[in-house]
Amino acid sequence: MLFTAVFLFAVLGVILLIDILLARRRLNLAVRILVAFAIGIGFGLLYREVPALTIEGLQAIYGPFRELFLRLLRMIIIPLIVSSMVAAVASLGTFRKLGSLSWKTAVYYFTTTGLSVLTGIILVNLIRPGVGVTITAKEIPERLAGKEQGILDVLINMVPRNPVEAMANMDVLAVIFFSLLFGIGILAVGKEGIGLRHFFEEAFQVMMKITFWIIQLAPIGIFTLITLLIATQGMDAIKALPLYMGTVLLGLAIHAAITLPIFLYSASREKPHIYASKMFSPLTMAFSTASSAATLPLTMATVWRRTRVPKRVSNFVLQIGATINMDGTALYEAVAAIFIAQAYGIQLSLGDQVIIFVTATLAAVGAAAVPEAGLVTMAIVLSAVGIPLEGIAIILGVDAILDRFRTSVNVWGDTVGCSVVHAWEGGEDELAEAAADPD
16 A cells, blocks of 8 residues: 555656646646546556456545545535626626617627527437446436436525525536526616626636636646546547537537527528638637637637728727627537536436536536636536536546637627627618728
8 A cells, every 4th residue: 555655756757847847848738637647548458457456446546636626616606606707797887887789799708608508408418428438427306316306496595595505515507597696686787786786896806817817827727637547447439529529519510500600690690601711710719719708809800801880889889798698618518518418327306407507508618718618617517417526537637629620610609790790780881990090
């Protein structure tokens, strides 16, 4: 046992050193997580082949590191939801400022995000990429083990009897509902709510910083998670990844090539293939950087110069969209959550999938600006229905690849939104201001 402990701590030290060196070379976190994932698979397979190294010893040494990382993720879920949701709603200012442009933008974004999640849920239930993967959960939550929820139960349980109790019990959907209602209340009281609005905006910034610190530990956390998974379950744990990737990419393709073009053509009569060719530059940059925020300046300039949408519309729609419009991210989270449940053999009821639908839609909005947001928002969605957080380890190896595709879909949805909202505003005959602006 002593030999096993010394050996495992030495390996963990080497992994930590590798991660520090990668960070010092300014490689982004996605690359560091991918490296940790790959090493974890290799080490887990090697560990299974060495008789002197026991699974019990591995669990005794790496188990606490895995549990610490998962506890840190759980710790930030509720504070992040409350601060981000309240701040997002309260930052709208006052009810008077919520003019037709604001409401139409919100309707477009939430409708398209909801449709993207629905597309993902339908596909993952039809394709069932996680079925046949043999992973044993340590425990299945009581509600998922035998108590099904109907849609009516979901709607009733969305309203907490006690908000503090809901937070303590990690009742994510109830916490989201209360946070949104609280933000609306701050808007309703007007000037009297300015202090609270500032408090939650500053609290959100603090939570962002804490989240950033925790996410920096992801490579070590992922290494311990995937090593334990492969050592105990073997390669069966990740054999369905290609089918899972295909499901996500198919969903993104349907949303990008069918759903969004329908909105575009029906509202503005723009031909989708021509409009997409105009947006080639920002879409390419979104794929290259995997960041909606980094692409935003180019997106704004392209929409301004190459479409009939005026600045007052495009600037508002794109800036809001870079924060809350995450169609690709929301679809990915819904597919990933149900895939992980399938891999663990957890049967999700219709009510559970409604919860996934709502939380994937809203979590993508509430925590969109968090670095490596997929990891945090995925934890929110999994916690909402009690799926083991350890399942995150299964999918993170391919997350960096999928991230580029879903970011491109996010940006495509933003650009389509400009023309749709402009048309809804009655701007069909309004000429682009860009034509008269040499800059």
